[in-house]
Amino acid sequence: MNVELRARVCPVRRRGVELRAECERCAGQPAAGQSRYERGELLCLEGREATHVVPIISGFARELRTLPDGRTQALRLLQPGDIAGIEALHAPTYRSTVECVTRVRACRIAGAEVGEYVVEHNAVSRPLLRVVEEQAASLADGMVWLGQGSAEERVFAFLERLLQPYPRGSWVRVPLTRGEMGELLGLGLSTVSRTVHRLAAKKVLEVRGRSLRFLDRPE
Amino acid sequence: MNVELRARVCPVRRRGVELRAECERCAGQPAAGQSRYERGELLCLEGREATHVVPIISGFARELRTLPDGRTQALRLLQPGDIAGIEALHAPTYRSTVECVTRVRACRIAGAEVGEYVVEHNAVSRPLLRVVEEQAASLADGMVWLGQGSAEERVFAFLERLLQPYPRGSWVRVPLTRGEMGELLGLGLSTVSRTVHRLAAKKVLEVRGRSLRFLDRPE
DNA sequence: CGCACTTTTGAGGGTTTTCAAGTGCCGTGG
DNA sequence: CCACGGCACTTGAAAACCCTCAAAAGTGCG
DSSP states (O other), X not given: OOHHHHHHSOHHHXXXXXXXXXXXGGTTSXXXXXXXXXXXXXXXXXXXXXXXXXXEEESOEEEEEEOTTSOEEEEEEEOBTBEEOGGGGTOSBOSSEEEESSOEEEEOEEHHHHHHHHHHOGGGHHHHHHHHHHHHHHXXXXXXXXHHOOHHHHHHHHHXXXXXXXXXXXXXXXXXXHHHHHHHHTOOHHHHHHHHHHHHHTTSXXXXXXXXXXXXXXX | OOHHHHHTSOHHHHTTOOOSGGGGGGTTSSOTTEEEEOTTOEEEOTTSBOOEEEEEEESOXXXXXXXXXXXXXXXXXXXXXXXXXXXXXXXXXXSSEEEESSOEEEEOEEHHHHHHHHHHSGGGHHHHXXXXXXXXXXXXXXXXXXXXXXXXXXXXHHHHHHHTTSOTTOOEEOSSOHHHHHHHHTOOHHHHHXXXXXXXXXXSEEEETTEEEEOOOOO
């Protein structure tokens, strides 16, 4: 199979999830039904009517919840292939806010439309179930880190997973500010900064502004 | 509709999820295919081959993960109607351990069996999706508390949700030890104890051994 | 080139943990 | 029925960890 072609296939479809017939057009074509969003724009807003399911095609977004007093906790980082606002299938309102962290391309699909499509195309439901399960697994990972990990363990685990797709030792620019990382990890902005530099002091990684890279462990 | 009858309907089916044809027998009958478990027994074991989906009919269980060094974080409390080991539908191994906190009645259904049934009975997939989504939502709630809440907020929120089904002001025996609560809330055993008594000192609730009750707020 | 935002870094204080000892509850067995 | 033993719970003190507040330095975009 041609690698060039595979790379251009929609990341959602690549995971076996096909949300509607027209989605076929996504395969390398100029993006039927896709929208563009800038950093800071919202894909879903907590409490608002849940109208659309929003699969992410490219870029990063973060899902977050805000407490009545203004504190916010980020739940997970969404990457291409993840789906924002999947509660539009059942719930009347969105349960969390999804905010773009970088420029994002995403589809906007009416929840009802997905529902019908799932009923018609039986095969869709299982991959969809799988996506939601993976989402749950990702949240579970988050709980373990928040509940048991020290600041250093949380930061390390987060960065390790973020840089996983890139070759070891290469410089990668973290798309989140220290504050945003803190909201994901349940840490203060300054604690994140301090911890990153403590890891650098331990020769675990190297920092250069917002970019960093892991060093090979000596042992 | 007869209340007496409704009360005897399988709590899983009551949520619209029907996992197999024989499940009809569950409706008040002497429990075809149900198993009994004692406190401490495991319904799933992290890392083991994921063979069965285990809907809980009565009793409480808790889902937990263990880190390599022995620390454990509990993810959620499972109640009647919740489903343990749902990853048996897709994943090769269980992602977490589910341990009975009280005596438990549960079905054990082979994962493959559910898969076939879902494909045959199209209508099943949407309620099932809903259950998994609710599970994800519950984990998300957990993350918010772990990340942002103080010890007092976590304990209060946990107890409030646990006692929700019972009439306000009635004594309820908490089925978890302080240590088990701590593992759910990301707190030390002693912190839980201290915090419960601090809430009692603030006249929020009354403690009598392992039982407690909420007091009505004066304002 | 300048402004706005982000990051770094310091000091002090509060919350939670850890370690440890003592108390209470409950079921078992005599 | 009472005594005993084993958990679970309470409570104290000290220390570790992280947060808040705050100021200064760095970065990037217009």
